[in-house]
Amino acid sequence: CIRWPHAAALEQRQSANAPSAREPFRVADFVAPPLPFTPGGRSVPYHMPVALPSHFDLTVEVLSSMRELANVYIAGHPLVGQPSGPAADPCAVPEAHAECWHRVRLKREGQELFLWIDGRKMLVSMSHKATSEWLTFEPGPDRPTHFRNLVVEW
Helix, strand or coil: CCCCCCCHHHHHHHHHCCCCCCCCEEEEEEEECCCCECCCCCECCEEEEEECCCEEEEEEEEEECHHHHCCCEECCEECCCEECCCCCCHHHCCCCCCCEEEEEEEEEECCEEEEEECCEEEECCCCCCCCCCEEEEECCCCCCEEEEEEEEEC
């Protein structure tokens, strides 16, 4: 059951910036059907009850074709960018239209954002306007998006 985060979660997030031994947030399997579209044609995001600090490291597997992966957003960031190295997996080739599991890593370190898809570092730009304060998942507009093995560490 996904619910809107409790108002105290933001306060807890701000106190979470203090060093402590915290357990990572984990979700084994999550299917996100598209919700009614926003005026820009994108799906309405799902909000997990996790307020994201300025530094976090998120890993997840996403079932999608490379083409459709560009329409999926996590924490307000699209899963797309310019490749900065060779593909580590044949499914990661941009011409591949076949659906398969893609390993995604999204890391935010204050003002910097890093994205890897299938072990391949993508060149991305940080948009503070687009960055979500909450852990959000926005599926592509045409079909449900499957996520598994989600881990968020901060």
